[in-house]
Amino acid sequence: MDIDFQKLLDGVLNKDVRLTSRAITLVENENPESVSMLKKLFKHTGNAKIIGITGPPGSGKSTLTDKLAKAARHQGKTVGIVAVDPTSPFTGGAILGDRVRMQEISTDPGVFIRSMGTRGQLGGLAKATMSAVRVLDAYGCDYIFIETVGVGQSEVDIIKLADLVCIVLIPGMGDDIQSIKAGIMEIGDIFTINKCDREGVERLYTELNMMLDLRDSSEVRPPVLKTIAQTGEGVSEMLEEADKLFYNMKESGKLQKRRKRNLKIEVENILTSIFVKKVNKVAAETGLMDDYADKMSKKESDPFTVAEDILNKL
Protein backbone atom coordinates (compact mmCIF):
# COMPACT_ATOMS: atom_id res chain seq x y z
CA MET A 1 0.00 0.00 0.00
CA ASP A 2 1.34 3.33 -0.98
CA ILE A 3 0.73 6.12 1.45
CA ASP A 4 1.16 9.69 0.38
CA PHE A 5 2.42 11.39 3.50
CA GLN A 6 2.66 14.79 1.91
CA LYS A 7 -1.03 14.54 1.10
CA LEU A 8 -1.82 13.52 4.67
CA LEU A 9 0.29 16.33 6.05
CA ASP A 10 -1.50 18.84 3.84
CA GLY A 11 -4.78 17.29 4.90
CA VAL A 12 -3.99 17.82 8.57
CA LEU A 13 -2.86 21.40 8.05
CA ASN A 14 -5.94 22.13 5.95
CA LYS A 15 -8.22 20.71 8.63
CA ASP A 16 -9.43 17.79 6.55
CA VAL A 17 -11.16 15.57 9.10
CA ARG A 18 -10.92 12.36 7.12
CA LEU A 19 -7.23 12.73 6.29
CA THR A 20 -6.44 13.78 9.86
CA SER A 21 -8.12 10.63 11.18
CA ARG A 22 -6.09 8.62 8.75
CA ALA A 23 -2.88 10.37 9.81
CA ILE A 24 -3.54 9.57 13.45
CA THR A 25 -4.19 5.94 12.67
CA LEU A 26 -0.87 5.73 10.85
CA VAL A 27 1.13 7.27 13.68
CA GLU A 28 -0.69 5.05 16.16
CA ASN A 29 0.30 1.99 14.20
CA GLU A 30 3.86 3.28 14.17
CA ASN A 31 4.01 3.11 10.43
CA PRO A 32 7.72 3.79 9.81
CA GLU A 33 7.03 6.38 7.13
CA SER A 34 4.78 8.30 9.48
CA VAL A 35 7.92 9.54 11.20
CA SER A 36 8.71 11.85 8.30
CA MET A 37 5.21 13.25 8.54
CA LEU A 38 5.59 13.81 12.29
CA LYS A 39 8.89 15.57 11.74
CA LYS A 40 7.29 17.96 9.28
CA LEU A 41 4.22 18.42 11.46
CA PHE A 42 6.17 19.44 14.48
CA LYS A 43 6.73 23.06 13.56
CA HIS A 44 2.97 23.52 13.28
CA THR A 45 2.41 22.42 16.86
CA GLY A 46 2.46 24.25 20.17
CA ASN A 47 -0.82 26.10 19.94
CA ALA A 48 -3.09 23.58 21.62
CA LYS A 49 -3.62 23.50 25.35
CA ILE A 50 -2.80 19.94 26.35
CA ILE A 51 -4.64 18.97 29.50
CA GLY A 52 -4.12 15.65 31.27
CA ILE A 53 -7.05 14.25 33.22
CA THR A 54 -6.49 11.41 35.61
CA GLY A 55 -7.99 9.91 38.73
CA PRO A 56 -8.94 6.62 40.33
CA PRO A 57 -11.37 4.25 38.61
CA GLY A 58 -14.93 5.41 39.08
CA SER A 59 -14.07 9.06 39.62
CA GLY A 60 -15.97 10.09 36.52
CA LYS A 61 -13.00 11.24 34.45
CA SER A 62 -14.61 10.36 31.14
CA THR A 63 -17.84 12.17 31.86
CA LEU A 64 -15.87 15.16 33.06
CA THR A 65 -13.69 15.15 29.95
CA ASP A 66 -16.80 14.83 27.83
CA LYS A 67 -18.38 17.84 29.54
CA LEU A 68 -15.19 19.89 29.36
CA ALA A 69 -15.12 19.19 25.64
CA LYS A 70 -18.72 20.35 25.33
CA ALA A 71 -17.97 23.52 27.29
CA ALA A 72 -15.08 24.27 24.96
CA ARG A 73 -17.28 23.59 21.94
CA HIS A 74 -19.80 26.13 23.24
CA GLN A 75 -17.04 28.71 22.97
CA GLY A 76 -16.47 27.66 19.38
CA LYS A 77 -13.23 25.87 20.15
CA THR A 78 -12.17 22.56 18.63
CA VAL A 79 -11.24 19.69 20.87
CA GLY A 80 -9.19 16.52 20.70
CA ILE A 81 -9.54 13.74 23.23
CA VAL A 82 -6.95 11.01 23.49
CA ALA A 83 -8.28 8.42 25.88
CA VAL A 84 -5.53 6.14 27.02
CA ASP A 85 -6.94 2.75 27.70
CA PRO A 86 -5.57 1.46 30.98
CA THR A 87 -4.66 -1.65 28.99
CA SER A 88 -6.10 -3.67 31.78
CA PRO A 89 -6.78 -7.21 30.74
CA PHE A 90 -9.74 -7.06 33.09
CA THR A 91 -12.05 -4.28 32.11
CA GLY A 92 -14.67 -3.56 34.64
CA GLY A 93 -18.06 -2.15 33.80
CA ALA A 94 -16.86 1.39 34.34
CA ILE A 95 -14.32 1.37 31.54
CA LEU A 96 -16.67 -0.09 28.98
CA GLY A 97 -19.30 2.35 30.17
CA ASP A 98 -16.94 5.25 29.69
CA ARG A 99 -16.36 4.37 26.12
CA VAL A 100 -20.04 4.26 25.33
CA ARG A 101 -20.55 7.58 27.05
CA MET A 102 -17.79 9.15 25.02
CA GLN A 103 -19.60 8.30 21.84
CA GLU A 104 -22.24 10.80 22.84
CA ILE A 105 -19.96 13.61 21.67
CA SER A 106 -18.21 11.65 18.97
CA THR A 107 -20.78 12.68 16.40
CA ASP A 108 -19.68 16.33 16.77
CA PRO A 109 -17.18 17.02 13.93
CA GLY A 110 -15.46 19.62 16.17
CA VAL A 111 -14.36 16.89 18.53
CA PHE A 112 -11.77 14.26 17.72
CA ILE A 113 -11.81 11.22 19.97
CA ARG A 114 -9.13 8.59 19.84
CA SER A 115 -8.75 5.65 22.12
CA MET A 116 -5.21 4.35 22.53
CA GLY A 117 -4.91 0.69 23.35
CA THR A 118 -2.13 -1.60 24.35
CA ARG A 119 1.30 -1.19 22.87
CA GLY A 120 3.40 -4.27 23.26
CA GLN A 121 6.52 -2.27 23.72
CA LEU A 122 8.24 -0.30 26.42
CA GLY A 123 7.52 3.37 26.06
CA GLY A 124 5.36 2.61 23.04
CA LEU A 125 2.08 3.77 24.50
CA ALA A 126 3.49 7.11 25.62
CA LYS A 127 5.11 7.58 22.23
CA ALA A 128 1.93 6.76 20.33
CA THR A 129 -0.13 9.02 22.58
CA MET A 130 2.15 12.00 22.08
CA SER A 131 2.28 11.43 18.34
CA ALA A 132 -1.53 11.50 18.18
CA VAL A 133 -1.49 14.67 20.29
CA ARG A 134 0.97 16.30 17.86
CA VAL A 135 -1.27 15.54 14.89
CA LEU A 136 -4.31 17.00 16.69
CA ASP A 137 -2.25 20.04 17.64
CA ALA A 138 -1.13 20.63 14.07
CA TYR A 139 -4.70 20.11 12.90
CA GLY A 140 -5.60 23.10 15.03
CA CYS A 141 -7.37 21.69 18.07
CA ASP A 142 -7.62 24.39 20.71
CA TYR A 143 -7.78 21.93 23.57
CA ILE A 144 -6.41 18.42 23.70
CA PHE A 145 -7.39 16.25 26.63
CA ILE A 146 -5.31 13.22 27.48
CA GLU A 147 -7.47 11.09 29.69
CA THR A 148 -6.24 8.05 31.56
CA VAL A 149 -7.23 6.07 34.58
CA GLY A 150 -4.59 6.48 37.24
CA VAL A 151 -3.40 2.93 37.46
CA GLY A 152 -0.15 1.48 36.35
CA GLN A 153 3.24 3.05 36.05
CA SER A 154 3.03 3.66 32.32
CA GLU A 155 -0.29 5.46 32.56
CA VAL A 156 1.06 7.91 35.13
CA ASP A 157 4.10 8.51 32.96
CA ILE A 158 1.81 9.40 30.10
CA ILE A 159 -0.30 11.95 31.93
CA LYS A 160 2.83 13.85 32.88
CA LEU A 161 3.34 14.64 29.20
CA ALA A 162 0.44 17.10 29.27
CA ASP A 163 0.99 20.84 29.76
CA LEU A 164 -1.28 20.82 32.75
CA VAL A 165 -2.46 17.93 34.88
CA CYS A 166 -5.83 17.71 36.51
CA ILE A 167 -6.40 15.14 39.25
CA VAL A 168 -10.00 14.08 39.67
CA LEU A 169 -11.06 12.80 43.07
CA ILE A 170 -14.38 11.83 44.57
CA PRO A 171 -15.67 11.91 48.13
CA GLY A 172 -15.82 8.70 50.08
CA MET A 173 -12.84 6.91 48.52
CA GLY A 174 -12.06 4.96 51.67
CA ASP A 175 -9.24 6.69 53.43
CA ASP A 176 -9.71 9.71 51.20
CA ILE A 177 -6.56 11.70 51.13
CA GLN A 178 -4.42 8.99 52.70
CA SER A 179 -5.23 6.75 49.80
CA ILE A 180 -3.42 9.00 47.35
CA LYS A 181 0.24 8.31 47.08
CA ALA A 182 2.59 11.22 47.49
CA GLY A 183 3.85 11.16 43.90
CA ILE A 184 0.56 12.02 42.29
CA MET A 185 -0.14 15.03 44.47
CA GLU A 186 3.01 16.61 43.15
CA ILE A 187 2.05 16.38 39.51
CA GLY A 188 -1.39 17.92 39.98
CA ASP A 189 -1.94 21.51 38.77
CA ILE A 190 -5.67 21.40 39.37
CA PHE A 191 -7.57 19.22 41.79
CA THR A 192 -11.20 18.58 41.04
CA ILE A 193 -13.61 16.97 43.44
CA ASN A 194 -16.15 15.35 41.19
CA LYS A 195 -19.49 13.84 42.19
CA CYS A 196 -19.96 16.72 44.60
CA ASP A 197 -23.53 15.69 45.28
CA ARG A 198 -22.14 12.90 47.42
CA GLU A 199 -21.49 12.93 51.11
CA GLY A 200 -18.04 13.77 52.42
CA VAL A 201 -17.25 16.60 50.00
CA GLU A 202 -16.35 19.14 52.66
CA ARG A 203 -14.06 16.77 54.48
CA LEU A 204 -12.18 15.92 51.26
CA TYR A 205 -12.10 19.61 50.31
CA THR A 206 -10.56 20.59 53.66
CA GLU A 207 -8.08 17.72 53.65
CA LEU A 208 -6.97 18.46 50.11
CA ASN A 209 -6.47 22.13 50.86
CA MET A 210 -4.54 21.33 54.00
CA MET A 211 -2.31 18.96 52.12
CA LEU A 212 -1.70 21.46 49.32
CA ASP A 213 -0.86 24.16 51.85
CA LEU A 214 2.05 22.02 52.94
CA ARG A 215 3.56 22.07 49.46
CA ASP A 216 6.55 24.13 48.48
CA SER A 217 5.38 27.72 48.89
CA SER A 218 7.48 28.97 45.97
CA GLU A 219 5.21 27.02 43.66
CA VAL A 220 1.79 28.22 42.62
CA ARG A 221 -0.83 26.71 44.90
CA PRO A 222 -3.12 24.45 42.78
CA PRO A 223 -6.82 25.29 43.02
CA VAL A 224 -9.29 22.77 44.40
CA LEU A 225 -12.51 22.76 42.39
CA LYS A 226 -15.87 21.10 42.77
CA THR A 227 -17.86 19.56 39.94
CA ILE A 228 -20.77 17.29 39.24
CA ALA A 229 -19.83 16.10 35.77
CA GLN A 230 -23.10 14.26 35.33
CA THR A 231 -25.13 17.49 35.45
CA GLY A 232 -22.34 19.70 34.15
CA GLU A 233 -22.14 21.69 37.37
CA GLY A 234 -18.84 23.48 37.81
CA VAL A 235 -17.50 22.28 34.47
CA SER A 236 -17.30 25.61 32.65
CA GLU A 237 -15.73 27.11 35.78
CA MET A 238 -13.13 24.36 35.61
CA LEU A 239 -12.34 25.19 32.01
CA GLU A 240 -12.02 28.85 32.95
CA GLU A 241 -9.67 27.94 35.78
CA ALA A 242 -7.57 25.89 33.37
CA ASP A 243 -7.42 28.84 30.96
CA LYS A 244 -6.36 31.14 33.77
CA LEU A 245 -3.66 28.71 34.79
CA PHE A 246 -2.44 28.43 31.22
CA TYR A 247 -2.23 32.20 31.00
CA ASN A 248 -0.26 32.42 34.23
CA MET A 249 2.02 29.55 33.27
CA LYS A 250 2.73 31.23 29.98
CA GLU A 251 3.45 34.58 31.61
CA SER A 252 5.72 33.11 34.25
CA GLY A 253 7.64 30.96 31.76
CA LYS A 254 6.51 27.81 33.55
CA LEU A 255 4.67 26.50 30.50
CA GLN A 256 7.74 26.74 28.31
CA LYS A 257 9.84 25.07 30.98
CA ARG A 258 7.43 22.21 31.34
CA ARG A 259 7.12 21.74 27.60
CA LYS A 260 10.88 21.52 27.38
CA ARG A 261 10.91 18.87 30.09
CA ASN A 262 8.18 16.95 28.26
CA LEU A 263 10.04 17.15 24.97
CA LYS A 264 13.02 15.55 26.66
CA ILE A 265 10.83 12.72 27.93
CA GLU A 266 9.34 12.33 24.47
CA VAL A 267 12.81 12.01 22.98
CA GLU A 268 13.65 9.35 25.57
CA ASN A 269 10.51 7.40 24.70
CA ILE A 270 11.36 7.54 21.02
CA LEU A 271 14.96 6.52 21.68
CA THR A 272 13.91 3.56 23.79
CA SER A 273 11.41 2.51 21.20
CA ILE A 274 13.99 2.69 18.39
CA PHE A 275 16.50 0.84 20.52
CA VAL A 276 14.16 -1.98 21.47
CA LYS A 277 13.16 -2.41 17.83
CA LYS A 278 16.79 -2.47 16.78
CA VAL A 279 17.63 -5.11 19.36
CA ASN A 280 14.67 -7.22 18.29
CA LYS A 281 15.64 -6.91 14.66
CA VAL A 282 19.26 -7.85 15.19
CA ALA A 283 18.22 -10.71 17.45
CA ALA A 284 15.62 -12.01 15.01
CA GLU A 285 17.84 -11.77 11.96
CA THR A 286 20.86 -13.46 13.37
CA GLY A 287 19.17 -16.05 15.55
CA LEU A 288 21.47 -14.53 18.15
CA MET A 289 18.82 -14.55 20.84
CA ASP A 290 18.11 -18.24 20.36
CA ASP A 291 21.76 -19.10 20.80
CA TYR A 292 21.92 -16.98 23.91
CA ALA A 293 18.75 -18.53 25.29
CA ASP A 294 20.27 -21.98 24.81
CA LYS A 295 23.42 -20.94 26.61
CA MET A 296 21.47 -19.40 29.48
CA SER A 297 19.31 -22.49 29.69
CA LYS A 298 22.43 -24.58 30.19
CA LYS A 299 23.66 -22.03 32.74
CA GLU A 300 26.66 -21.33 30.54
CA SER A 301 25.70 -17.69 30.63
CA ASP A 302 23.24 -15.40 32.42
CA PRO A 303 20.93 -12.54 31.38
CA PHE A 304 23.27 -9.77 32.49
CA THR A 305 26.28 -11.15 30.68
CA VAL A 306 24.19 -11.68 27.56
CA ALA A 307 22.86 -8.12 27.73
CA GLU A 308 26.41 -6.78 27.92
CA ASP A 309 27.45 -8.98 25.01
CA ILE A 310 24.65 -7.71 22.83
CA LEU A 311 25.36 -4.11 23.76
CA ASN A 312 28.94 -4.59 22.64
CA LYS A 313 27.74 -6.03 19.35
CA LEU A 314 25.36 -3.19 18.54
Added chain:
Amino acid sequence: MDIDFQKLLDGVLNKDVRLTSRAITLVENENPESVSMLKKLFKHTGNAKIIGITGPPGSGKSTLTDKLAKAARHQGKTVGIVAVDPTSPFTGGAILGDRVRMQEISTDPGVFIRSMGTRGQLGGLAKATMSAVRVLDAYGCDYIFIETVGVGQSEVDIIKLADLVCIVLIPGMGDDIQSIKAGIMEIGDIFTINKCDREGVERLYTELNMMLDLRDSSEVRPPVLKTIAQTGEGVSEMLEEADKLFYNMKESGKLQKRRKRNLKIEVENILTSIFVKKVNKVAAETGLMDDYADKMSKKESDPFTVAEDILNKL
Protein backbone atom coordinates in the same frame (compact mmCIF):
# COMPACT_ATOMS: atom_id res chain seq x y z
CA MET B 1 29.50 1.89 52.07
CA ASP B 2 31.42 -1.21 51.24
CA ILE B 3 29.31 -4.20 50.35
CA ASP B 4 30.83 -7.63 50.29
CA PHE B 5 28.97 -9.33 47.48
CA GLN B 6 30.83 -12.59 47.85
CA LYS B 7 29.63 -12.75 51.44
CA LEU B 8 26.06 -12.01 50.36
CA LEU B 9 26.25 -14.64 47.64
CA ASP B 10 27.52 -17.21 50.12
CA GLY B 11 24.77 -16.13 52.51
CA VAL B 12 22.10 -16.75 49.91
CA LEU B 13 23.50 -20.14 48.93
CA ASN B 14 23.83 -21.12 52.60
CA LYS B 15 20.22 -20.13 53.28
CA ASP B 16 21.07 -17.26 55.59
CA VAL B 17 17.76 -15.40 55.92
CA ARG B 18 19.23 -12.07 56.96
CA LEU B 19 21.85 -11.95 54.21
CA THR B 20 19.32 -13.09 51.61
CA SER B 21 16.99 -10.26 52.60
CA ARG B 22 19.88 -7.88 52.28
CA ALA B 23 20.78 -9.29 48.85
CA ILE B 24 17.23 -8.78 47.60
CA THR B 25 17.19 -5.21 48.83
CA LEU B 26 20.39 -4.50 46.95
CA VAL B 27 19.16 -5.95 43.68
CA GLU B 28 15.87 -4.11 44.11
CA ASN B 29 17.72 -0.84 44.50
CA GLU B 30 19.70 -1.70 41.37
CA ASN B 31 22.94 -1.31 43.17
CA PRO B 32 25.41 -1.50 40.27
CA GLU B 33 27.64 -4.00 42.04
CA SER B 34 24.71 -6.31 42.64
CA VAL B 35 24.96 -7.26 38.97
CA SER B 36 28.10 -9.30 39.62
CA MET B 37 26.27 -11.13 42.38
CA LEU B 38 23.31 -11.84 40.10
CA LYS B 39 25.65 -13.17 37.43
CA LYS B 40 27.20 -15.59 39.88
CA LEU B 41 23.84 -16.53 41.36
CA PHE B 42 22.35 -17.49 38.05
CA LYS B 43 23.80 -20.96 37.78
CA HIS B 44 22.19 -21.82 41.11
CA THR B 45 18.73 -21.01 39.83
CA GLY B 46 16.14 -23.00 37.94
CA ASN B 47 14.87 -25.22 40.73
CA ALA B 48 12.00 -23.08 41.98
CA LYS B 49 8.54 -23.27 40.51
CA ILE B 50 7.71 -19.71 39.58
CA ILE B 51 3.97 -19.15 39.60
CA GLY B 52 2.36 -15.90 38.50
CA ILE B 53 -0.94 -14.98 40.11
CA THR B 54 -3.02 -12.22 38.60
CA GLY B 55 -6.61 -11.09 38.40
CA PRO B 56 -8.81 -8.03 38.63
CA PRO B 57 -8.84 -5.87 41.76
CA GLY B 58 -10.91 -7.47 44.48
CA SER B 59 -10.54 -11.03 43.21
CA GLY B 60 -8.73 -12.08 46.36
CA LYS B 61 -5.33 -12.76 44.78
CA SER B 62 -3.40 -11.89 47.92
CA THR B 63 -5.45 -14.11 50.18
CA LEU B 64 -5.16 -16.91 47.66
CA THR B 65 -1.39 -16.45 47.38
CA ASP B 66 -1.18 -16.39 51.15
CA LYS B 67 -3.12 -19.64 51.43
CA LEU B 68 -1.13 -21.30 48.64
CA ALA B 69 2.03 -20.39 50.54
CA LYS B 70 0.61 -21.94 53.69
CA ALA B 71 -0.36 -25.12 51.82
CA ALA B 72 3.18 -25.37 50.48
CA ARG B 73 4.59 -24.80 53.96
CA HIS B 74 2.47 -27.68 55.25
CA GLN B 75 4.38 -29.90 52.86
CA GLY B 76 7.62 -28.59 54.29
CA LYS B 77 8.40 -26.48 51.23
CA THR B 78 9.87 -22.98 51.36
CA VAL B 79 8.11 -20.15 49.61
CA GLY B 80 8.96 -16.76 48.18
CA ILE B 81 6.30 -14.18 47.39
CA VAL B 82 7.09 -11.18 45.24
CA ALA B 83 4.07 -8.91 45.37
CA VAL B 84 4.23 -6.38 42.58
CA ASP B 85 2.55 -3.22 43.66
CA PRO B 86 0.33 -1.97 40.86
CA THR B 87 2.16 1.34 41.35
CA SER B 88 -1.17 3.04 41.26
CA PRO B 89 -1.04 6.54 42.61
CA PHE B 90 -4.52 5.91 43.91
CA THR B 91 -4.48 2.96 46.24
CA GLY B 92 -7.92 1.81 47.15
CA GLY B 93 -8.76 0.06 50.37
CA ALA B 94 -8.23 -3.33 48.77
CA ILE B 95 -4.57 -2.87 48.04
CA LEU B 96 -3.72 -1.59 51.49
CA GLY B 97 -5.82 -4.38 52.94
CA ASP B 98 -3.86 -6.96 50.95
CA ARG B 99 -0.63 -5.84 52.39
CA VAL B 100 -1.86 -6.11 55.94
CA ARG B 101 -3.23 -9.56 55.24
CA MET B 102 0.08 -10.68 53.84
CA GLN B 103 1.77 -9.87 57.12
CA GLU B 104 -0.12 -12.76 58.64
CA ILE B 105 2.35 -15.20 57.12
CA SER B 106 5.33 -12.89 57.14
CA THR B 107 6.36 -14.09 60.59
CA ASP B 108 7.00 -17.58 59.19
CA PRO B 109 10.76 -17.83 58.45
CA GLY B 110 10.02 -20.32 55.65
CA VAL B 111 8.24 -17.63 53.68
CA PHE B 112 9.96 -14.66 52.09
CA ILE B 113 7.66 -11.79 51.20
CA ARG B 114 8.84 -8.84 49.15
CA SER B 115 6.76 -6.02 47.89
CA MET B 116 8.04 -4.32 44.75
CA GLY B 117 7.09 -0.72 44.37
CA THR B 118 7.37 1.84 41.64
CA ARG B 119 10.41 1.91 39.43
CA GLY B 120 10.78 5.20 37.66
CA GLN B 121 12.22 3.60 34.63
CA LEU B 122 11.03 1.68 31.60
CA GLY B 123 11.38 -2.04 32.15
CA GLY B 124 12.75 -1.35 35.61
CA LEU B 125 9.99 -2.99 37.56
CA ALA B 126 10.12 -6.19 35.52
CA LYS B 127 13.89 -6.27 35.85
CA ALA B 128 13.82 -5.73 39.62
CA THR B 129 11.09 -8.35 40.04
CA MET B 130 12.99 -10.99 38.13
CA SER B 131 16.20 -10.20 39.99
CA ALA B 132 14.42 -10.73 43.31
CA VAL B 133 12.98 -13.98 41.95
CA ARG B 134 16.48 -15.16 40.99
CA VAL B 135 17.80 -14.51 44.50
CA LEU B 136 14.89 -16.41 46.05
CA ASP B 137 15.44 -19.24 43.58
CA ALA B 138 19.14 -19.50 44.42
CA TYR B 139 18.29 -19.35 48.10
CA GLY B 140 16.33 -22.54 47.55
CA CYS B 141 12.68 -21.52 47.61
CA ASP B 142 10.60 -24.38 46.26
CA TYR B 143 7.79 -22.11 45.11
CA ILE B 144 7.99 -18.47 44.13
CA PHE B 145 4.75 -16.60 43.62
CA ILE B 146 4.73 -13.41 41.63
CA GLU B 147 1.52 -11.69 42.51
CA THR B 148 0.20 -8.64 40.72
CA VAL B 149 -3.10 -6.96 40.15
CA GLY B 150 -3.99 -7.20 36.52
CA VAL B 151 -3.97 -3.54 35.64
CA GLY B 152 -1.51 -1.65 33.54
CA GLN B 153 0.63 -2.80 30.70
CA SER B 154 3.78 -3.21 32.76
CA GLU B 155 2.08 -5.41 35.32
CA VAL B 156 0.83 -7.80 32.66
CA ASP B 157 4.29 -7.92 31.15
CA ILE B 158 5.67 -8.94 34.51
CA ILE B 159 3.32 -11.80 35.16
CA LYS B 160 4.29 -13.36 31.86
CA LEU B 161 7.79 -13.87 33.26
CA ALA B 162 6.53 -16.66 35.52
CA ASP B 163 6.79 -20.33 34.52
CA LEU B 164 3.08 -20.76 34.93
CA VAL B 165 0.36 -18.16 35.05
CA CYS B 166 -2.77 -18.44 37.12
CA ILE B 167 -5.68 -16.12 36.39
CA VAL B 168 -7.97 -15.50 39.33
CA LEU B 169 -11.57 -14.55 38.58
CA ILE B 170 -14.63 -14.08 40.72
CA PRO B 171 -18.32 -14.52 40.00
CA GLY B 172 -20.41 -11.48 39.37
CA MET B 173 -17.81 -9.26 37.72
CA GLY B 174 -20.34 -7.43 35.59
CA ASP B 175 -20.19 -8.89 32.15
CA ASP B 176 -18.21 -11.81 33.47
CA ILE B 177 -16.33 -13.41 30.66
CA GLN B 178 -16.89 -10.58 28.22
CA SER B 179 -15.04 -8.27 30.55
CA ILE B 180 -11.81 -10.17 30.10
CA LYS B 181 -9.78 -9.05 27.16
CA ALA B 182 -8.60 -11.68 24.76
CA GLY B 183 -4.91 -11.25 25.53
CA ILE B 184 -5.11 -12.39 29.10
CA MET B 185 -7.02 -15.57 28.35
CA GLU B 186 -4.11 -16.69 26.23
CA ILE B 187 -1.51 -16.36 28.93
CA GLY B 188 -3.48 -18.33 31.54
CA ASP B 189 -2.33 -21.86 32.35
CA ILE B 190 -4.74 -22.24 35.25
CA PHE B 191 -8.02 -20.45 35.78
CA THR B 192 -9.26 -20.20 39.33
CA ILE B 193 -12.72 -19.00 40.26
CA ASN B 194 -12.25 -17.58 43.72
CA LYS B 195 -14.95 -16.53 46.19
CA CYS B 196 -16.93 -19.58 45.13
CA ASP B 197 -19.42 -19.05 47.91
CA ARG B 198 -20.87 -16.22 45.84
CA GLU B 199 -23.70 -16.39 43.38
CA GLY B 200 -23.00 -16.90 39.71
CA VAL B 201 -20.21 -19.46 40.06
CA GLU B 202 -21.74 -22.02 37.75
CA ARG B 203 -22.42 -19.51 35.03
CA LEU B 204 -18.81 -18.26 35.12
CA TYR B 205 -17.56 -21.85 35.27
CA THR B 206 -19.54 -22.84 32.18
CA GLU B 207 -18.60 -19.69 30.27
CA LEU B 208 -14.91 -20.08 31.07
CA ASN B 209 -14.90 -23.70 29.99
CA MET B 210 -16.71 -22.88 26.79
CA MET B 211 -14.23 -20.15 26.00
CA LEU B 212 -11.27 -22.39 26.75
CA ASP B 213 -12.70 -25.12 24.53
CA LEU B 214 -12.39 -22.72 21.64
CA ARG B 215 -8.66 -22.38 22.13
CA ASP B 216 -6.08 -24.02 19.94
CA SER B 217 -6.64 -27.74 20.47
CA SER B 218 -2.96 -28.56 20.07
CA GLU B 219 -2.32 -26.77 23.34
CA VAL B 220 -3.01 -28.31 26.73
CA ARG B 221 -6.44 -27.25 27.90
CA PRO B 222 -6.04 -25.16 31.11
CA PRO B 223 -8.00 -26.43 34.09
CA VAL B 224 -10.72 -24.32 35.67
CA LEU B 225 -10.60 -24.57 39.46
CA LYS B 226 -12.82 -23.33 42.25
CA THR B 227 -11.58 -21.88 45.52
CA ILE B 228 -12.69 -19.93 48.53
CA ALA B 229 -9.37 -18.46 49.59
CA GLN B 230 -10.84 -16.97 52.74
CA THR B 231 -11.60 -20.43 54.19
CA GLY B 232 -8.84 -22.23 52.32
CA GLU B 233 -11.30 -24.34 50.35
CA GLY B 234 -9.82 -25.77 47.17
CA VAL B 235 -6.40 -24.23 47.81
CA SER B 236 -4.37 -27.39 48.34
CA GLU B 237 -6.10 -28.87 45.28
CA MET B 238 -4.97 -25.83 43.34
CA LEU B 239 -1.37 -26.34 44.45
CA GLU B 240 -1.62 -29.99 43.42
CA GLU B 241 -2.96 -28.98 40.05
CA ALA B 242 -0.06 -26.56 39.62
CA ASP B 243 2.40 -29.32 40.52
CA LYS B 244 0.77 -31.65 38.01
CA LEU B 245 1.00 -28.97 35.35
CA PHE B 246 4.66 -28.35 36.16
CA TYR B 247 5.35 -32.04 35.82
CA ASN B 248 3.61 -32.22 32.46
CA MET B 249 5.28 -29.04 31.21
CA LYS B 250 8.64 -30.44 32.18
CA GLU B 251 7.97 -33.77 30.48
CA SER B 252 6.69 -32.19 27.29
CA GLY B 253 9.55 -29.69 27.08
CA LYS B 254 7.11 -26.80 27.36
CA LEU B 255 8.64 -25.54 30.59
CA GLN B 256 12.10 -25.29 29.08
CA LYS B 257 10.70 -23.55 26.02
CA ARG B 258 8.84 -21.02 28.11
CA ARG B 259 11.84 -20.37 30.32
CA LYS B 260 13.91 -19.70 27.24
CA ARG B 261 11.33 -17.21 26.02
CA ASN B 262 11.30 -15.55 29.42
CA LEU B 263 15.08 -15.34 29.53
CA LYS B 264 14.97 -13.48 26.22
CA ILE B 265 12.47 -11.01 27.64
CA GLU B 266 14.62 -10.61 30.73
CA VAL B 267 17.62 -9.78 28.57
CA GLU B 268 15.55 -7.21 26.70
CA ASN B 269 14.49 -5.59 29.96
CA ILE B 270 18.09 -5.41 31.13
CA LEU B 271 19.23 -4.02 27.78
CA THR B 272 16.57 -1.33 27.81
CA SER B 273 17.40 -0.42 31.35
CA ILE B 274 21.13 -0.14 30.58
CA PHE B 275 20.38 1.86 27.45
CA VAL B 276 18.06 4.33 29.15
CA LYS B 277 20.62 4.87 31.90
CA LYS B 278 23.34 5.43 29.34
CA VAL B 279 21.25 7.97 27.46
CA ASN B 280 20.40 9.81 30.66
CA LYS B 281 24.04 9.86 31.70
CA VAL B 282 25.32 11.19 28.37
CA ALA B 283 22.53 13.74 28.27
CA ALA B 284 23.14 14.93 31.83
CA GLU B 285 26.89 15.17 31.47
CA THR B 286 27.00 17.08 28.25
CA GLY B 287 23.99 19.29 28.72
CA LEU B 288 23.10 17.87 25.33
CA MET B 289 19.46 17.42 26.19
CA ASP B 290 19.07 21.04 27.28
CA ASP B 291 20.44 22.27 23.97
CA TYR B 292 18.11 19.95 22.11
CA ALA B 293 15.14 21.04 24.21
CA ASP B 294 15.91 24.66 23.34
CA LYS B 295 16.09 23.84 19.66
CA MET B 296 12.84 21.88 19.76
CA SER B 297 11.19 24.70 21.67
CA LYS B 298 12.10 27.07 18.88
CA LYS B 299 10.83 24.48 16.36
CA GLU B 300 14.31 24.28 14.88
CA SER B 301 14.18 20.58 15.44
CA ASP B 302 11.70 17.89 16.50
CA PRO B 303 11.75 14.90 18.86
CA PHE B 304 12.31 12.32 16.11
CA THR B 305 15.23 14.15 14.56
CA VAL B 306 16.77 14.68 18.00
CA ALA B 307 16.38 10.99 18.84
CA GLU B 308 18.16 10.04 15.62
CA ASP B 309 20.92 12.55 16.35
CA ILE B 310 21.51 11.12 19.81
CA LEU B 311 21.50 7.56 18.52
CA ASN B 312 24.22 8.50 16.06
CA LYS B 313 26.25 10.05 18.86
CA LEU B 314 26.07 7.06 21.19
